[in-house]
Amino acid sequence: MSILNSKIPEGQLSEKWSNYKSTVPLVSPGNKRRLEIIVIGTGLAGASASSSLAEMGYNVKTFCFQDSPRRAHSIAAQGGINAAKNYQNDGDSVFRLFYDTIKGGDYRSREANVHRLAEVSSNIIDQCVAQGVPFAREYGGTLDNRSFGGVQVSRTFYARGQTGQQLLLGAYSALSRQIAKGSVTMYNRHEMLDIVKIDGKARGVIVRNLLTGEYERHFGHAVVLATGGYGNVFYLSTNAMASNTTAIWKAYKKGAMFGNPSFTQIHPTCIPVSGDYQSKLTLMSESLRNDGRIWVPKKQGDDRRAEDIPEDERDYYLERRYPAFGNLVPRDVASRAAKERCDEGYGVGSTKLAVYLDFKDAIKRLGQDVVSARYGNLFEMYEKITGEDPYKSPMRIYPAVHYTMGGLWVDYNLMTTVQGLYAIGECNYSDHGANRLGASALMQGLADGYFVLPYTIGEYLSKDIRTPAISTDHEAFEIAENEARDQNTRLLNNNGSKSVESFHRDLGAIMWENCGMARNKPNLTSAISEIQSLKKEFWEKVRVPGRDDNLNPELEKAGRVADFIELGELMVRDALDRSESCGGHFREESQTEEGEALRDDENFKFTSAWEYKGDDVKPVRNKEELQFEAVELTQRSYK
Amino acid sequence: MGTLNLTLKIWRQDGLNKPGGFKNYKVDGLNTHMSFLEMLDVLNEQLVNEDSEPVAFDHDCREGICGMCSMVIDGRPHGLLDGTTTCQLHMRFFNDGDTITIEPWRAKPFPIIKDLIVDRTPLDRIIQAGGYVSINTGSAPDGNVIPISKEISEDAFDAAACIGCGACVAACKNASASLFTAAKISQLALLPQGQAERKERVIGMVQQMDKEGFGHCTNTEACEAECPQGISVEYIRKMNWEYHCANIKG
Ligand SMILES: Cc1cc2nc3c(=O)[nH]c(=O)nc-3n(C[C@H](O)[C@H](O)[C@H](O)COP(=O)(O)OP(=O)(O)OC[C@H]3O[C@@H](n4cnc5c(N)ncnc54)[C@H](O)[C@@H]3O)c2cc1C
Ligand code: FES
Numbered sequence: 001m002s003i004l005n006s007k008i009p010e011g012q013l014s015e016k017w018s019n020y021k022s023t024v025p026l027v028s029p030g031n032k033r034r035l036e037i038i039v040i041g042t043g044l045a046g047a048s049a050s051s052s053l054a055e056m057g058y059n060v061k062t063f064c065f066q067d068s069p070r071r072a073h074s075i076a077a078q079g080g081i082n083a084a085k086n087y088q089n090d091g092d093s094v095f096r097l098f099y100d101t102i103k104g105g106d107y108r109s110r111e112a113n114v115h116r117l118a119e120v121s122s123n124i125i126d127q128c129v130a131q132g133v134p135f136a137r138e139y140g141g142t143l144d145n146r147s148f149g150g151v152q153v154s155r156t157f158y159a160r161g162q163t164g165q166q167l168l169l170g171a172y173s174a175l176s177r178q179i180a181k182g183s184v185t186m187y188n189r190h191e192m193l194d195i196v197k198i199d200g201k202a203r204g205v206i207v208r209n210l211l212t213g214e215y216e217r218h219f220g221h222a223v224v225l226a227t228g229g230y231g232n233v234f235y236l237s238t239n240a241m242a243s244n245t246t247a248i249w250k251a252y253k254k255g256a257m258f259g260n261p262s263f264t265q266i267h268p269t270c271i272p273v274s275g276d277y278q279s280k281l282t283l284m285s286e287s288l289r290n291d292g293r294i295w296v297p298k299k300q301g302d303d304r305r306a307e308d309i310p311e312d313e314r315d316y317y318l319e320r321r322y323p324a325f326g327n328l329v330p331r332d333v334a335s336r337a338a339k340e341r342c343d344e345g346y347g348v349g350s351t352k353l354a355v356y357l358d359f360k361d362a363i364k365r366l367g368q369d370v371v372s373a374r375y376g377n378l379f380e381m382y383e384k385i386t387g388e389d390p391y392k393s394p395m396r397i398y399p400a401v402h403y404t405m406g407g408l409w410v411d412y413n414l415m416t417t418v419q420g421l422y423a424i425g426e427c428n429y430s431d432h433g434a435n436r437l438g439a440s441a442l443m444q445g446l447a448d449g450y451f452v453l454p455y456t457i458g459e460y461l462s463k464d465i466r467t468p469a470i471s472t473d474h475e476a477f478e479i480a481e482n483e484a485r486d487q488n489t490r491l492l493n494n495n496g497s498k499s500v501e502s503f504h505r506d507l508g509a510i511m512w513e514n515c516g517m518a519r520n521k522p523n524l525t526s527a528i529s530e531i532q533s534l535k536k537e538f539w540e541k542v543r544v545p546g547r548d549d550n551l552n553p554e555l556e557k558a559g560r561v562a563d564f565i566e567l568g569e570l571m572v573r574d575a576l577d578r579s580e581s582c583g584g585h586f587r588e589e590s591q592t593e594e595g596e597a598l599r600d601d602e603n604f605k606f607t608s609a610w611e612y613k614g615d616d617v618k619p620v621r622n623k624e625e626l627q628f629e630a631v632e633l634t635q636r637s638y639k
Numbered sequence: 640m641g642t643l644n645l646t647l648k649i650w651r652q653d654g655l656n657k658p659g660g661f662k663n664y665k666v667d668g669l670n671t672h673m674s675f676l677e678m679l680d681v682l683n684e685q686l687v688n689e690d691s692e693p694v695a696f697d698h699d700c701r702e703g704i705c706g707m708c709s710m711v712i713d714g715r716p717h718g719l720l721d722g723t724t725t726c727q728l729h730m731r732f733f734n735d736g737d738t739i740t741i742e743p744w745r746a747k748p749f750p751i752i753k754d755l756i757v758d759r760t761p762l763d764r765i766i767q768a769g770g771y772v773s774i775n776t777g778s779a780p781d782g783n784v785i786p787i788s789k790e791i792s793e794d795a796f797d798a799a800a801c802i803g804c805g806a807c808v809a810a811c812k813n814a815s816a817s818l819f820t821a822a823k824i825s826q827l828a829l830l831p832q833g834q835a836e837r838k839e840r841v842i843g844m845v846q847q848m849d850k851e852g853f854g855h856c857t858n859t860e861a862c863e864a865e866c867p868q869g870i871s872v873e874y875i876r877k878m879n880w881e882y883h884c885a886n887i888k889g
Contacts, residue, residue: 130779134796141786173771180767
């Protein structure tokens with residue numbers, strides 16, 4: 001088993017990052033100009049990293065598969081971004097944000113990384129304000145905050161219900177400035193299909209120009225993946241349609257270990273599934289839980305309209321079970337509680353897989369104007385999709401796959417187990433442990449891209465200044481390109497009978513049933529063989545129309561689904577291996593008498609890091625033992 | 640829950656500068672809860688099963704925010720509903736037996752790449768011509784150092800809400816990108832952070848807009864009517880004012 005070196009700096013937790021910054025080797029301006037960095041992705045992580053690296057003087061090549069960097073999936077984030085500013089004077093601090101994040105993650109993240117995240121959180125807000133991001137403000141002109149689940153302070157900065165959009169447009173504007181200067185070369189509608197490794201180091205990528213179908217080779221002294229989450233392995237999720245795992249999956253197959261692949265966040269407040277034609281699920285921001293109250297009827301199978309059910313016949317089950325946090329318990333807890341009620345037969349709506357999120361009391365207390373100022377666009381979105389008016393009757397919501405805490409394993413420098421290959425933003429596994437707190441993904445993406453990677457990458461590149469650019473005629477490029485081409489040729493020539501979409505749906509059903517909100521040994525075990533047969537069937541029967549030499553969305557999708565199938569199996573293996581419950585990972589075998597997740601710190605206080613050993617060969621699980629110095633491990637309680 | 644049987648008249652074009660034309664398709668048994676794009680998914684799966692090429696269209700978030708989806712439906716960019724992107728349009732607004740015409744954005748600066756997909760990179764280049772505040776990472780002062788009144792900040796937000804879909808261009812008989820460009824210029828002109836580069840920004844962005852071949856604004860206001868974010872043409876007036884001031888002051 002490989003030994004993982006997390007490279008955590010020595011010293012006091014609160015001093016590690018500042019010591020690191022003042023001692024990390026620097027790359028001189030002259031040398032930066034000679035170094036090329038490839039960034040895959042233009043979401044918050046990729047756009048902020050690209051612009052910051054370019055500002056520092058590196059040559060940056062940035063890629064995304066959308067038609068513009070501004071359309072990365074980060075654009076869809078609604079609720080907000082956390083920072084330990086303590087502007088509300090409610091006792092917030094770097095330590096408290098650090099502590100909440102570690103606890104929220106159910107003690108499965110690395111202390112040093114999380115502390116650094118909390119430390120730089122304030123700088124992110126400053127940076128974004130300076131770019132012109134129109135955050136919500138108080139009447140006096142200062143920045144406004146709201147609270148989010150799992151915490152008792154107000155530290156979330158927001159821009160109406162479009163925080164991700166505004167933050168991303170800020171990062172995109174910084175990126176655009178560097179593109180105009182020529183220090184970033186931007187490649188839209190290009191998809192990375194493989195990493196090129198030379199002498200054990202990441203030295204480039206193979207990308208396909210999605211418009212022309214051409215395969216291109218690009219050299220870089222380092223490669224940064226910022227490719228987002230893989231929640232679409234479940235077919236239905238709140239992620240954008242094209243979000244996928246290909247980049248990190250190919251990196252995994254080239255030696256980058258995969259951290260905690262099974263750690264998935266199921267978000268409690270999404271619009272429920274309404275039919276089998278459904279292509280995606282829509283999130284209703286968690287901020288709604290600030291003022292909305294969640295309930296189901298006290299009577300099973302109650303078919304009355306919500307408005308007709310009197311107050312004393314409603315079960316506000318979160319307030320009942322968790323009086324201290326009420327409707328603001330963390331996401332994993334809220335999701336499981338909704339599932340529990342529906343499984344017991346108290347669900348509402350036509351499918352009975354929904355609970356109510358009710359604003360009646362908020363409207364009474366604050367008035368419709370205030371509620372509308374806070375959540376107007378979310379209410380509108382709900383009405384557009386369902387045709388129902390949430391000012392009049394409560395929303396119906398149900399949990400849905402939303403975020404993947406798992407991802408490529410990275411050390412303190414955000415480097416994967418492949419030298420020179422970095423992973424930032426949602427595609428790495430770091431910081432959120434087994435459950436992410438609301439408004440912390442935006443924080444992490446921007447922390448990684450603006451304030452962490454630009455420093456830590458210097459540690460590696462300072463030793464690489466003498467490496468000249470390697471020609472893309474090198475055989476490693478040749479081999480990787482041929483593999484990418486061959487896979488697409490095989491897909492197109494398969495002459496099968498089933499659409500890519502149908503395989504994706506089948507995979508999603510297996511994952512949701514067996515590796516979703518509740519997991520157990522028998523189901524996980526059988527899921528492995530189900531996925532293996534699905535993989536076999538895929539390569540025998542998939543039908544991909546069209547050609548390789550022009551725009552072919554079906555071909556793109558086919559490659560992504562092929563990778564999702566393999567990733568699905570790894571996720572299931574990880575979920576099976578971890579027989580404790582922690583955060584969003586709920587093993588039915590491991591629960592308290594009250595049905596809460598029961599951790600097993602003695603056996604599972606580690607991050608799993610899976611190592612690829614070959615196609616259809618069982619991967620090896622390595623582990624990084626977690627050390628806790630600053631916090632004491634307790635059973636999480638929100639009661 | 641009703642079901643719909645529809646005829647779709649869709650623009651098909653194999654590639655850039657290739658000839659294109661409408662083709663008719665029938666899709667039956669659709670559920671009224673579906674979104675418009677889910678309806679196209681059904682058609683595409685049908686086409687794959689018949690071994691023909693599915694209709695290419697841009698889409699990603701399906702939540703009305705990424706700006707990727709872009710279709711002219713029965714003559715209107717994003718279809719019949721005001722303030723709604725194609726992906727947020729639902730089939731309950733159509734009737735059984737309807738024939739629906741679906742076309743790509745039509746505007747000279749947006750060449751058709753394939754079927755319903757057009758090239759919108761000119762919009763990126765307009766932003767690159769000045770749609771930013773020049774502030775390097777790490778040099779920003781505390782976020783609360785400059786207070787900004789709620790009113791100004793809300794106004795800036797209204798402009799910043801643009802999703803960059805290009806419906807304004809598609810709606811305009813002159814294919815003008817004024818609303819798109821004006822929204823960014825206004826956002827930054829309203830905020831204190833944008834003052835230092837105010838003049839160069841408006842000149843750079845307006846010139847780039849012209850260079851890309853977008854037409855001039857003749858105040859028909861079709862852009863505001865079709866904008867899924869309801870961005871106001873007032874910002875175009877603001878842009879024009881900014882542009883004149885910048886030129887007068889040299
Ligand atoms: C609906 C929704 C609401 C959310 N709300 C919040 C919130 O309020 N607060 C919060 O903190 N978090 C929120 N999140 C989570 C957060 O938005 C994401 O975790 C975060 O934005 C991810 O950013 P990223 O930069 O890592 O990746 P992304 O934004 O997903 O960007 C990925 C980029 O990688 C590119 N890419 C991927 N693969 C390839 C490839 N093979 N080749 C080339 N390019 C590739 C894509 O083109 C894209 O540019 C929300 C998520 C969703 C789904
Ligand atoms: S798909 Fe994103 S706005 Fe329509």
